[in-house]
Amino acid sequence: MKKAFSYLGMAVLGGAISLGGYQLLLDKDVKAADSLPKNRLETIPTNYTTTYNKVNSVETYTDFTVAAEKTIHSVVHVKNTAVRTQTNPWAELFYGSGRGTRKYEQVGTGSGVIISADGYIVTNNHVIEDATDIEITLNNQKKYAAELIGTDPTNDIALLKIEVDFDLPYTPFANSDSVKIGEWVLAVGNPYNLTSTVTAGIVSAKGRDLEGNRNIESFIQTDAAVNPGNSGGALVNTRGELIGINTAISSKTGSFIGYSFAVPSNIAKKIIDDILEFGKVQQAILGINVDLTYKGEGVKIAGISELTEKTKTFDLKEGDIITRINNVKITKFSDLKGQLTAKRPGEFVDVTILRDGETFVKNVQLSKSVERYIASSFNWELKDLNNDEKKKMSISNGVKIINSDRDGEFYSLKGYIITKVNDKKVSNARETAQLLDKLSTSRQRVFIEMLNEEGEIERYIFQ
Template sequence: MKKFFSLLGMAILGGAITLGGYKMFIDENVVVESIQPNSSSIIRTNYNPAFNTNSTAIDAATIDFTLAAERTVHSVVHVKNTAIRTQSSPLDIFFGNGNGTRKFEQVGTGSGVIISADGYIVTNNHVIDNANNIEITLNNNKKYEAELIGTDKNNDIALLKINADVDLPYTPFANSDTIKIGEWVLAVGNPYNLTSTVTAGIVSAKGRDLEGNGNIESFIQTDAAVNPGNSGGALVNTRGELVGINTAISSKTGSFIGYSFAVPSNIAKKIVDDLLEFGAVQEAILGISIDPEYKEDGVKVGEVFYEEGANNSQLKSGDIIKEVNNVKISKFSELKGQLTSKRPGDNLDVVIERGGELISKTIVLNKKNTFISESLGLSLKDLSDKELKKYNLKGGAKIIENINRTLAYYGVEKGYIITEINKRPVLNASEALKAIENTNMNAGIPLYIEVINLKGETERYAIR
């Protein structure tokens, strides 16, 4: 009996030590991080169901990934960026060998996807950010220098171009709105510099909102294995069509532990089209604020910023958006994903709930005219024609939110109109944002602003 209790005590002690060790060394917060190491003819494809929709069950053993892998692996490329950095070196000054700085090369790698036979390539912005030189290596080991066509930092998408003597294999876009949770997908990329790596998984979630990832708020989540170096690679369906650009992982260790996230192909394609046609991303907005207190199914409208007669005056405060273009909207990230994939002037078929009744409306999207200054915590909006006429102005930017109230300390409040920044006229909210963010107040450089207050009087301030 004594022996039995001795063994039981040892077992309990061993379990306690194991649990304590797990809590101490394993059980820590999960962090989300980018997956990277320390007008041409864009192909439009129609979505065709992969399976017989009359069938209620799918035999996983009958799914063949080889066709999708074969179609994709030759169009996914290795992206190498080289940046020239400058580092302070006080020893150079001390020993008289230089001016106190030295230059060195910093190399980063990732993946990209060829989307047209003439050499256009989509990747993540963070893969090529601040690069002085971008080198593309194809699956056949041929190397090309790439030209940067344009970027969208908010959605972490960049467009590159290489010039080859032959038509290149490419991956066509699919409609990412039509993929379903549980659908098989493949992730193709170059993790840890291992070229042409293919992994399989399913779509785990759609419209995933990740904190700390800036403007990207509508990821496709999968359990296909994705690791550092996969950034910018392809997420494809079983037909080898592009449904997303692999971008981030959720990890305790920096390596894959079961969750990966991709920018939906509809968003990536829209950004590519904008960069090719306009040279910059055309942002479309509904012109509303969202009620953050609403936690039920749908998105509740807070405030409508457009005047009567504007495109979106059909929406009212308190409306609950339930559906957009036949896609169910359960949360803001899903609405954000729909808007990000559209242009100003596009129509949205919206189903709203108003007073307990479902109402269908067609709304024309407006061009973004509201911009947020992170440094001052301001939300700025272009002036309406009525406001320009009232104050006899050619331009300006209206403060519609004073988030962290930096300017409130000086007496500048919501509703004030900024007319000059650093003694130069401001034409719109976009110009005002650039002027504010380009002023390095952290280095002691003051920001000079001229405003019209709520009484119509002109005031001037030096913000330090």
């Protein structure tokens, strides 16, 4: 019995020693966990961005709520309705002329930006092109019929107007030349008919010219999500000021895949001012030809153009390299085009040029371009006749051929006056050029009556 108690006592003593040792080790482990370094990574909320805690670091915070609140009430939904005609040639053949024709309505949607309290709205030309009715829906869901004031297809801008009896919220213009690459921007519009949609991104590039696009060559590029329906909507800075009109996306699918493009606000504003004052856009030019083969920084002058309203060149010469317009750096042709598109004929600009290794600044007055009307199928450049020319030739109508691909040859028609096309009198150079191209494309015979330089009638058949 004593031996049994002895074994029991030894077992109890061993258990006590083991328990004490285990508690001692556990206490040390707990204390080690409590004494983690105080500068460990912090857990932070995910609804804002902070910086790491470093010496001399400054915490930055970009708030988009003010810009969004200012803009969503001035961005509108634009609905356009166009009446189309569809012809079934088989029905025409079997049932007679007019029996295979039907009219139908085609509806398109996009966005627009209210730019004044009295109801002027800017959008893209392609949003309302060929529309017979335009309807505007405000952010409060009220609907208004819109009047088309004017368009500029070249820069894809259109101006609308709605009549209201109260002041509308509007987005003020900002100076798009001051926009910087990397700056935060918001795109506001109605993608897929989802009203008042706001997306954020940064300015990825400026003066962007899209391959294959010969009209607009000075976009602001952003990575703010833009989808079908956003066209004509606002691109604003973090203060809620308009810096661009969202116009296009680069996509193989038709939806946003990373880049969007906007017409700069300076260009849009200038176009709107021209439409309101003159009824059409006044295109300003320097009066130069550009060397498009030049690969260096800047724009190289290839020559002085004669197709300007003024003949002064203000000492610009062939071989000069333009590096700045006023205080804006010019690195490529699209930069120059963007600056000129935002200016009016008659304005003076400071042109910084590099000539023979030296820098000069020339104060140049911008000219007005002479619009050219070219019948591509015939390689003829046409112009309207003035009253003196009509009086000299004793005619009441006609269009003059001022250039052709046969200039200098015996059978050149340069200087001839077209009086009739397919027995129809012509008097407008633009319409005549379009008519000749249309007839040529349809492979119809073209009968043209002309006056030669001696005033004699000559008739030609082209097919």
